Amino acid sequence: MATPTDGISVDQPNDILNELKQFDDTKAGVKGLVDSGIEKIPAFFIQPQELLPKSSDIAPPTLQVPIIDLGAIHKDAGCYKQIVEELKQASDSWGFFQLVNHSVPKDLLDEVIQGVKEFHEGDKDVKEKLYSRDRVKKVRFASNLRLLSAANWRDTLTCVFDGSLDPSDIPPVCRDAIMKYREAILQVAETLYELLSAALGLPSDHLRGMNCAKTQLMVAHYYPPCPEPELTLGTSMHTDPSFVTFLLQDDLGGLQILHDGHWVNVAPIPGALVVNIGDLLQLVSNDKFKSIKHRVLASARGPRISVATFLNPSFDEKKLFGPIKELLSDTNPPLYKEFLVDDYIKAYISKGLTASALSPFKL
Numbered sequence: 001m002a003t004p005t006d007g008i009s010v011d012q013p014n015d016i017l018n019e020l021k022q023f024d025d026t027k028a029g030v031k032g033l034v035d036s037g038i039e040k041i042p043a044f045f046i047q048p049q050e051l052l053p054k055s056s057d058i059a060p061p062t063l064q065v066p067i068i069d070l071g072a073i074h075k076d077a078g079c080y081k082q083i084v085e086e087l088k089q090a091s092d093s094w095g096f097f098q099l100v101n102h103s104v105p106k107d108l109l110d111e112v113i114q115g116v117k118e119f120h121e122g123d124k125d126v127k128e129k130l131y132s133r134d135r136v137k138k139v140r141f142a143s144n145l146r147l148l149s150a151a152n153w154r155d156t157l158t159c160v161f162d163g164s165l166d167p168s169d170i171p172p173v174c175r176d177a178i179m180k181y182r183e184a185i186l187q188v189a190e191t192l193y194e195l196l197s198a199a200l201g202l203p204s205d206h207l208r209g210m211n212c213a214k215t216q217l218m219v220a221h222y223y224p225p226c227p228e229p230e231l232t233l234g235t236s237m238h239t240d241p242s243f244v245t246f247l248l249q250d251d252l253g254g255l256q257i258l259h260d261g262h263w264v265n266v267a268p269i270p271g272a273l274v275v276n277i278g279d280l281l282q283l284v285s286n287d288k289f290k291s292i293k294h295r296v297l298a299s300a301r302g303p304r305i306s307v308a309t310f311l312n313p314s315f316d317e318k319k320l321f322g323p324i325k326e327l328l329s330d331t332n333p334p335l336y337k338e339f340l341v342d343d344y345i346k347a348y349i350s351k352g353l354t355a356s357a358l359s360p361f362k363l
């Protein structure tokens with residue numbers, strides 16, 4: 001499946017595009033630029049004024065993404081109900097939450113961050129050989145999943161777990177950590193899908209039965225320090241086309257979500273996993289849950305490491321997707337038509353970056 005930021009855009013003057021192409025041809029990413037000692041960022045990184053952060057757009061710091069504590073999930077029925085209720089609120093009004101006491105050991109999370117950092121800071125030849133945007137390659141490295149101007153200030157290692165990934169293709173410095181982390185995320189996802197099913201008022205195995213964690217697309221980002229952070233972005237504003245996204249971030253911060261018209265910082269919490277509702281879950285929930293716009297600021301401090309894992313259906317799933325029938329009624333009619341996963345992916349790839357993946361399916 002597409003990741004939130006891939007494709008190509010060409011509505012820029014030729015010299016800027018040539019510069020972008022030259023940068024891409026170095027196969028060294030933004031890290032390579034920073035290592036070369038630049039003091040000004042190349043023009044193709046400069047974002048249009050209206051997309052740059054403005055202090056007036058920032059929410060008061062008291063506004064915080066909900067924290068969901070899974071620690072007491074097996075204690076008694078009352079605790080379980082309480083967690084379901086909190087998740088329902090969070091998925092509806094925020095679309096984002098931070099999971100704590102989720103059972104993935106903090107040591108493993110630290111190992112993943114460290115392994116990813118070592119990959120990005122490691123052997124240039126290893127990165128150059130992996131440099132690609134070819135979807136056939138299940139393990140690949142590139143700066144900007146979409147080569148477009150304005151580009152984002154970050155590099156990414158992508159692993160697509162769709163059943164055909166050969167673990168020996170993952171760079172050895174982060175291979176074990178990534179493989180263990182993937183298993184751990186799948187376990188948390190089982191619990192989360194059960195809780196989200198309950199939050200939608202469905203039998204607890206409903207979401208799991210939809211096979212929406214079959215493909216895991218993992219993007220391990222490296223955001224180098226930026227000499228002119230006020231001119232660019234680490235990640236442009238987008239929603240995730242996934243069903244659900246798990247995000248592991250280090251302690252630098254910079255991720256922001258758009259909540260009630262203001263940008264709210266997703267403050268790093270040691271050991272937490274940030275979870276967000278993707279477009280596909282918004283769609284099958286008939287808009288009960290929300291897929292929320294988010295972005296990452298560029299910063300003079302860095303590098304920042306984050307790993308997003310997009311849980312998706314199998315890309316060759318032949319079943320039709322659409323709003324879950326059990327949720328529909330005369331007073332809650334379907335907001336979307338039914339479609340195949342393949343149509344969804346095609347529509348996503350051809351859409352513009354800022355358009356929602358949902359709009360082609362709206363009724």
Ligand code: OGA
Binds near residue numbers: 004221
């Ligand atoms: C993404 C994303 C946020 C981050 O990869 O879709 O939103 O903090 N990443 O890197």
Ligand code: NI
Binds near residue numbers: 004
């Ligand atoms: Ni995202």
